Amino acid sequence: MPIEWTGSGPELLLRVDRNRPEPLGEQLESALRESIRAGRLAAGERLPSSRALARDLGVSRGLVTECYAQLRAEGYLVTRGGSATRVAAARPPVGAPSPPTALITPTAPIGSTPAGPVRVDFRPGVPDLSSFPRERWSRALRHACRDVPSDLLGYGDPYGDPVLRDVLAAYLRRVRGAAADAAHTVVCAGYAQGLQLVLRALAGEGVRVVAVEDPGDPDHRAAAATAGLDVVAVPVDEHGVDTGALAATGARAVLLTPAHQSPTGVVLAPGRRQALIAWAAARDATIVEDDYDAEFRYDREPVGALQGLAPDRVALLGSVSKSLAPALRLGWILCPPGLSADVARQKRLADRGSPVLDQFALADLLRSGHYDRHLRHMRTRYAARRAALVDALGRYAPEVEVHGLAAGFHAVAQLPPDTDERAVVEAARRRSVALYGISGYLLDPPERRTTPARLVLGFGNLTPDAISDGIATVADLLRGG
């Protein structure tokens, strides 16, 4: 039987039910998110103390505290000083605009693979390829080949298979706190394609300039150009993207990595989340959320997607590239309802829809719970690799500051002052260790010269021993020696 709590308004009802399979904390989080989204808990409204709510629901106080903390991280709730927890209000961006940001002009490509043998490769963005569940995926494909109705082997729905879209939407509501609706979900070939489709749909709506994080993905420039858009760079600080600087650009679209900024690893701060939503509403702007490695968070639950806060303003892009393998080329877009028909039209022009058998196989994995089990398994595995990196740096190069370890499988190592980033990368390469400097991710050329030396260390596809070996091999370089 559900336990209920009735808040200040007559319509507010939070239910948790011990007979449902989801943990109580998860149920409470979902119920609160849904109430805030639906406006049943209004902006500024005060929530009961964690003690009072725990008592009313008959749950532990810790469970409520955890739940409030999670929703603060996601931007649904705010707490000022020691006062009560309230529903966050969308606020206009604050602070003076940052220095004007420059339109990006093409520069040299980055991240090109150096020549010669590499023993330990800290390339970011690559998951543990040896853990791809070959057997399970093979079985899912076999079932797909056996079960797919013949009439689905023709040219399919450009939105994607309806069964997969249903299953995906349910998964993203549950695991990512997303406001996912199968009707506005488009299956695509991974992040790169999802981005192309959304940018083209936005260009069709009159968007001309898209803001991107700096440092950020250096491919964004070319991707935007292909869609006919210009790019403007917005700095990222320790709280995530600088919302004041974003507002100063005049852009009507922005590409973000809120859960784990790529490459700095910063988690977008709650206040920034609120500011972004307010900016998007005020400017009639669209936020493109790259949710690339959010499933892997170590200290607590993953931070819910920004999309859940403002589904009308956010297009969420996700894929199986980090959870299963990049080579599958399978992803999804949760579109703002006004954009989904355009995105699906772009998908039809791009390739007439994603392969049907792969869509069946992914639906099978999600439905059977194997996808969740695989993620849990991988979280443990990445946690061990993360620990190995922290240990190795602590032991061999304690002078190095490590950031961005809250989620995903890359971290940022800040080297001692006056270290020459390029010299470190080149010297390491001569010892067969591939390192990647952050300067390759800097879009705004002036900043390229003033930033401290930082390395983006991917640890997803390296064993703990390889991580330790790699760091030991280059430790003197990292120490600025």
Added chain:
Amino acid sequence: MPIEWTGSGPELLLRVDRNRPEPLGEQLESALRESIRAGRLAAGERLPSSRALARDLGVSRGLVTECYAQLRAEGYLVTRGGSATRVAAARPPVGAPSPPTALITPTAPIGSTPAGPVRVDFRPGVPDLSSFPRERWSRALRHACRDVPSDLLGYGDPYGDPVLRDVLAAYLRRVRGAAADAAHTVVCAGYAQGLQLVLRALAGEGVRVVAVEDPGDPDHRAAAATAGLDVVAVPVDEHGVDTGALAATGARAVLLTPAHQSPTGVVLAPGRRQALIAWAAARDATIVEDDYDAEFRYDREPVGALQGLAPDRVALLGSVSKSLAPALRLGWILCPPGLSADVARQKRLADRGSPVLDQFALADLLRSGHYDRHLRHMRTRYAARRAALVDALGRYAPEVEVHGLAAGFHAVAQLPPDTDERAVVEAARRRSVALYGISGYLLDPPERRTTPARLVLGFGNLTPDAISDGIATVADLLRGG
């Protein structure tokens, strides 16, 4: 031991070898194509009579005659009246320019599915979906999941898997007479994507207008617009695209379906092939060859790809959509060498490369000979359906002229004069038979009013009984009754 024939030049050597697995005719065709392409047999050069060559090679005269006929159809050889067979010379386009062709402006979409139940659907472009080799494809995927090296599960080569590209190039050389080089082969997600990638690469080289066949694929307009290109329509007559009209457009690129024009079913005539190559050379233009259903030819061998005549000028697009199933979304582009790096760059931006497991599976099918066996099987099956269509029309509606039956699995039925195409389609629909009028494929609006009523009848996904039933049901409408 090979049997050789030494022609007029010291370098010309045609070999056929009874110990090789390929039939002798196929060997002779390949040897002649290769000699012409390489310039060892020069333009205008006279070939030995079929009698003399047959004697020298110790093969039957019929074999040589067949071979000459095939290469005439493909545009490599010419015969004027009763005189000798010579190597074709690239000629400038002849004939007065056609009336000026109009730039296409968006019009209503076509081919939209009518509402209500359909018993017999003559929709063109759909292969026999029930014949998809589920078992064999499933096994190939299982092998792929088992055998793929882990390091290929990351972000792959945007050109595609090197093994598949090798196997594909060999296949296209053998079966399509293409001048295929794995180094300039890009794997893609089927025709629609291949077209996008090539059009974008061409736009990057300064092409602004692309010519398309009229009637033709109504999606071409939107596809070109997405790549930033304008479209100009060029009429198709009983010999294929009107090369004089093409020359008059000033376009520097053209999209063609030479093997079996879509939708009229015309096979591009040898003289037109020559004229096209000459046009492309004179204008520094590119021909995009959609080789969509060429594998299925009934009266003789498939006509070789235009690409084989001028690999520097032709981008050949092919896919498994007609040979296996559209839902696989797997295809290829043979790029002119100067364009392949750009096309691969566009592929990287579009989706970072096609799924690796599917590429492994297709390579497996090609290498093991299962792909060829499946095509042979399907050719027999489609031949029976084609015969059923011809029989049914002959029996129930002998007034209807049928065209375009040389290849593929659709035909064009020309209705008696003064028949109202739309009225026939609508009346048939009320009897649960879906027919598709050619007016939906007409790009040049004025022509829309003057063309005779024609239906594009797809028979690939219908059993012989369904075809017979469908034609019988609408026979009075087709007779103009």
